[in-house]
Amino acid sequence: MTLMSLDGYQARITYNPESDQFRGEILGQSGGAEFYGSNPDELRREFxxxxEVYLEVCRERGIAPRKQFSGKFNLRIPPDLHEQLSLEAEAQGKSLNVLAKEALQKSLS
Structure with missing residues (x-):
């Protein structure tokens, strides 16, 4: 996966060999926005x-352009992994939440 950034927004870029074009999908939005280009310069312009169009539509409709996140989500894992992680967190003197948060933060670096 390739990412492209513009004004604090990120887009996932993929290539479609059938159309011989790159497709960009802007991430983290309340609605969808995509764009296409044949080369990096065209892709940046289209992004x-x-x-700009997406943000204008959001302003007109009174919609927040970015998804709102609560900081909570459910994670489904096998019971034996849950047990192992709980024991590891306890051994480290941490909560399971802190252990998971640290592992998730580490995965971004």
């Missing part, structure tokens, strides 16, 4: 234009 900028697509983002």
């Amino acid at each position: 900028k234009q697509s983002l």
Whole structure:
């Protein structure tokens, strides 16, 4: 996966060999916005234009452009892994939440 950034927004870039074009999908939005280009310069221009249109539509409709996150989510794991992680957190003197948060933060670096 390739990411492209513009004005604090990120887009996932994929290549479609059938159309011989790159497709960008802006991430973390309340709605969807995508764009296409044949080369990096065209892709950047289309990203900028697509983002401008998306933000304008959000303003017109009174919609927050970015998804709102609560900081909570459910994670489904096998019971034996849950047990092992709970024991490891306890051994380290941490809560399971702190252990998971640290592991998730580490995965981003």
